[in-house]
Amino acid sequence: MSGDKQVYEPQAFAGRRWLLPSALIKEFDPDPDRAGRTRRTVRDWVVDFSCFVLAVFIGLLAADTLRSEDLPQGYAVLDQVLGALSCAAVWLRRRWPVGLAVAMVPIGFISNTAGGAGVVALFTLAVHRPFRYVAWVALADVALIPLFFWLRPDPDVPYVWALVFGVLLTGAIVGWGMFVRSKRQLLLSLRDSARRAETEARLRAEQAQRLAREAIAREMHDVLAHRLTLLSVHAGALEFRPDAPSEEIQRAAGVIRESAHEALQDLREIIGVLRADEPDDSGRPQPTLAALEALVTESREAGMKVTLDQRVTDPAAVPASVGRTAYRIAQEGLTNARKHAPGAEVTVAVTGAPGEGLSVVVRNPAPEGPVPHVPGSGQGLIGLTERATLAGGLLEHGPTAAGGFEVRGRLPWG
Known part of the structure; x- marks a missing residue:
């Protein structure tokens, strides 16, 4: 080293840190912003209870197989205790999906009755986290399957078929979870697109309304300016020439009266256009x-x-x-x-x-x-x-x- 400090770019490292298994350690702790924001709905409670029942059911089936295995009494008790704790930990799957899935890898290798909880944990991880997290946990499970069946073989199933079944089951769980995740993301995308379309439609409607009002305002100016100018000019003439002949005064008064009448009629037509609930039945066509x-x-x-x-x-x-x-x-x-x-x-x-x-x-x-x-x-x-x-x-x-x-x-x- 020449004494120069090596500078790391956090953003560049963040794009590649998922390649390291140590990135999973961060997931052991819950996201405080996420944990304090979400609450279980009635549907969530039903799903979580179903997952718990499934884990318990698979654990009970595995507990029956312990009798056929030649295991020490203490190890059999440990297997069942770990299975019961794993089933109880299923209720934490929403808050710690990665942490629970990682913890179930060694526990599932030790305890056969914890297999149901491991299935639920792997499926939850595939639903709630990207594939890079699922890949590490699934690969670890697949790598331990040959050793597990070598140490604890099933007397009713050949070794090769047990390996094939374990690998296929792991792949099916991951595939099903990723399918559910993709479906959820699609629904969220469609909802977001629908909200964006509603917003754009509302903005277009507001813009169209504003343009219509501007057009009506221009039409009002064009229509009324002509009439009101006649009123202003002749009223000003009467003001500056109060001693004008009676014929001119009478003619100016007639023009003022007629212009006021026409201006009022034009104003009524424009107001009729502004009233969306009232039809325009004036019958006067637009001038050409x-x-x-x-x-x-x-x-x-x-x-x-x-x-x-x-x-x-x-x-x-x-x-x-x-x-x-x-x-x-x-x-x-x-x-x-x-x-x-x-x-x-x-x-x-x-x-x-x-x-x-x-x-x-x-x-x-x-x-x-x-x-x-x-x-x-x-x-x-x-x-x-x-x-x-x-x-x-x-x-x-x-x-x-x-x-x-x-x-x-x-x-x-x-």
């Missing part, structure tokens, strides 16, 4: 591109100067989702122009054909004179951009070189 002329007419009646350039031959032939998105783009453009450029002439141009796509452009020049402040958050254009993207299209908006504002949407039309 065919309703664009009615929107422009409504804006003109409210005092706006709107020019509609409709170059789509058959608006009803436009797919409903595409037409609804185009309608919302035009509606949002008119709403913004009414708020930020009152009195300016707004141009709405719609062009397109099947296979070429649908284009919607809303443009207004710079406003003339001071503009009354109308609150706005800009969420309408953000929502429209997302709506157009989901539809497979594109939405652009921003100021023009002349100081105006332009909203341009491009939507697919297959």
Whole structure:
């Protein structure tokens, strides 16, 4: 040694330590975390009692064979005492599966009446521990079988057949225990998969609900922003011009009343969608591109100067989702122009054909004179951009070189 300290890697050693028989020594002591956490159920009590009865039954059968063997009286008594203690130790098989199985290897070699407890211990070890633990104990049992039958031969069974029977019995016990262990692990895996599937389904349902609420919120903004802007603009006009002619006041009051009525009706429709237990029986269909002329007419009646350039031959032939998105783009453009450029002439141009796509452009020049402040958050254009993207299209908006504002949407039309 040169004086350098040799460094051991615990993790690397832990992966290979099961190769050593000394690794079984750790299993003699119970796992404190495991021992204080599990309790026997009614099924566990039934199984443990059955195992105890089986060990006692096999021990009694072995006790009858002691009479046919030429054994000293003291050794026969020791055999039976060890068998009784082994049967009582079966109740500890859940807490110390490895310790009990290892202890039964020398005891089973000495005591013939402890064979039933050894069978139960080996089976329990195969059920509750990995195969590396079972292999050491099973190999030890198999190695002692020839010596056991050589020292204590069975007068009714030939030596070779006794060896074959002992080896086959040990293999059958190990195989049965490993089968039960695999079945339990499969059931646990299926339960875990079921719980994970339920969690994923719940998360998907929550995500779908959140997306639906966001879609309803965008729809509510698109529907109500147009109506409420009319209310705000005309109410502001009445506030700033209290001495306006009675005809203008009457017309503004009519627009306010009609816009309030339409806004309330739209709000009722959206609330009806939110109520899952109540059917939506309003009967009002969602607007499409065919309703664009009615929107422009409504804006003109409210005092706006709107020019509609409709170059789509058959608006009803436009797919409903595409037409609804185009309608919302035009509606949002008119709403913004009414708020930020009152009195300016707004141009709405719609062009397109099947296979070429649908284009919607809303443009207004710079406003003339001071503009009354109308609150706005800009969420309408953000929502429209997302709506157009989901539809497979594109939405652009921003100021023009002349100081105006332009909203341009491009939507697919297959």
